[in-house]
Amino acid sequence: MAKKIGFLSETASKVTGEVGYMGKIDVAGMEGKCALVPQVKRSDRSPDYEVQIYRKGRWLNFGAAWIKTPTVGGEDFLSLTVDHELMEKAVYCAAFPPSEEDDEGQWAIVWGRPKGGNARGVAEALEDEIPF
Numbered sequence: 450m451a452k453k454i455g456f457l458s459e460t461a462s463k464v465t466g467e468v469g470y471m472g473k474i475d476v477a478g479m480e481g482k483c484a485l486v487p488q489v490k491r492s493d494r495s496p497d498y499e500v501q502i503y504r505k506g507r508w509l510n511f512g513a514a515w516i517k518t519p520t521v522g523g524e525d526f527l528s529l530t531v532d533h534e535l536m537e538k539a540v541y542c543a544a545f546p547p548s549e550e551d552d553e554g555q556w557a558i559v560w561g562r563p564k565g566g567n568a569r570g571v572a573e574a575l576e577d578e579i580p581f
Contacts, residue, residue: 455558457485457527457544470527470544474502474558477536485514485527500529509533514544529558 455474462469470485485498496513503509512531519526524546532539542560547553 451559451561453557454542454560455483456553457483457556457558458554459556469498470556472555472558474531476531476540476542476560479504479511479531479533479536483511484508498527500531502533512539517543527556 454476455472457470457472460469460471461467467487469487472483473481474483479502482503484501484503486501488496488499490497497516498514499510500512500514501508502511511533512529514527514529517526517528526546527544529542529544530539531542540560542558544556544558546556
């Protein structure tokens with residue numbers, strides 16, 4: 450099951466008019482304001498946005514995002530790869546457009562555990578007396 454780890458609101462630059470996103474994110478111990486800054490695509494694989502996080506008074510590069518179109522119905526969404534040197538490994542998440550019921554008009558950033566689950570099986574975890 451996916452867990453909401455942040456939100457984004459669509460915004461336009463007052464200088465260039467380009468559309469980007471601003472919001473908040475809390476992933477792998479990194480929490481703060483975040484921004485998706487539009488990028489010039491140099492190839493089909495280039496990211497559409499640079500992901501930045503505001504920490505300790507400055508904006509830091511925090512990953513990349515791509516616009517994705519579902520293969521069967523639905524609206525476009527954003528696929529994010531969030532990574533920073535302070536994190537153990539990259540986190541892959543997605544941002545989905547607001548639903549009609551969402552009066553805030555915010556995109557939800559969600560993360561879900563990969564299909565393989567964690568490294569320990571359920572049976573092994575249940576045999577432990579103390580989880581640490």
